[in-house]
């Protein structure tokens with residue numbers, strides 16, 4: 001969809017800039033004919049407060065008493081709260097989050113002003129655009145027909161199913177749910193007058209069996225005896241369907257089937273419900289991300305309207321790019337099962353890379369958002385949303401759960417669990433903060449370990465070096481012997497020092513070799529060790545600490 005949007009925008013630039021309709025002319029025509037009050041009323045409620053003045057609640061900032069005003073004569077708007085102002089195009093551009101040419105097009109459409117035919121750069125491009133336009137028409141017709149079937153006598157079982165999921169007739173209408181009857185050719189017969197066979201095949205609404213000679217046989221309805229949920233693009237046009245079986249068992253097939261990839265629809269670049277959620281996302285300044293379409297619908301219909309769904313898969317890069325145009329804050333509420341956690345982690349990883357600020361909701365008793373909000377009500381759900389944990393806290397908890405215990409080995413594992421996540425953060429400051437948080441919450445009291453975590457975070461490493469942290473028995477004995485200060489036990493220290501000095505090869509592989517050597521030099525201060533001490537002192541402690549991907553003997 002992202003590419004298609006970009007294409008559309010480019011196409012519109014083409015239309016406006018490359019043809020004989022310069023931007024100012026066409027935009028000017030639209031502006032003269034458009035009524036700003038009518039256009040804005042399509043988005044927010046306005047009240048007439050004078051001859052030519054209208055006021056309402058500002059859609060660009062949160063407020064309780066209206067400070068947003070529209071001047072019908074001068075055709076502009078102004079908010080006394082957040083000081084935004086502009087003309088009809090700037091309003092549409094802002095609220096729809098689209099470019100200027102796109103805003104011109106939207107206003108033209110709203111006011112019924114015909115958009116001049118665009119010129120295509122190639123016959124293929126023209127054919128592609130025509131195909132997409134026909135596919136949109138087919139999807140619109142199919143949606144209306146499915147809706148009709150749901151209301152009809154055949155739709156009784158489907159209506160019962162939807163009522164059982166807590167859906168009211170208004171909710172069903174809002175999301176344009178429908179019913180695909182138990183027939184192989186009902187939809188085909190309905191749509192075949194609208195398009196040729198090639199277009200019908202490309203729509204994804206039909207299937208065909210492969211014949212003996214490799215060609216495809218006649219088409220038949222893909223969705224049968226199923227409840228249909230339309231999937232819309234950002235402008236609210238239906239581009240695909242998800243269909244849920246009403247029966248279970250082998251004969252009924254998969255519980256959910258989706259439209260295949262088509263010239264209109266690419267699963268990885270659609271965010272379910274973004275068309276309805278985007279105004280609320282802008283107002284609340286965050287998006288609530290859930291996994292399933294039913295979760296999304298259920299939450300939306302109970303008044304939490306900034307909700308979107310990934311349709312049961314982890315977030316894709318295209319979806320993140322689309323969302324980024326609307327907000328940089330996300331509250332993630334995925335299913336608490338293992339698949340949910342994995343999907344959540346993958347999604348969080350991608351969102352982190354793009355610099356989103358993320359919070360995570362985990363609902364009590366393993367409920368998904370749909371069941372939670374139906375069983376416990378919207379207030380309880382809102383409360384759960386307010387209690388969403390910061391990403392850092394969530395991940396630290398997961399690290400502790402994955403590697404329980406307080407030994408230094410476990411702490412290193414916990415740190416290594418976190419570092420790949422920290423590493424993804426583009427902001428250095430955020431990485432530093434996360435590392436400090438983690439050190440505190442994981443009770444890492446060793447200054448060395450804290451510093452190691454901090455450095456790994458700042459330098460975007462994905463693990464900390466563990467050799468120096470987990471001491472071998474040999475190292476313990478050696479360090480203890482070298483540290484002796486009691487004159488009575490001086491003999492033990494001398495033996496240890498001698499062994500180290502005479503047979504460095506025995507010890508060189510140890511993570512603490514540099515530390516031992518340093519102590520040895522410090523205590524003996526013999527000419528033999530003095531130069532070594534000088535070499536290591538000026539770069540102790542950080543530089544001498546064994547670094548990952550480098551053998552511990554590397555000179556610094």
Ligand SMILES: [Zn+2]
Pocket residue numbers: 058059060061068079080081082083084
């Ligand atoms: Zn405002």
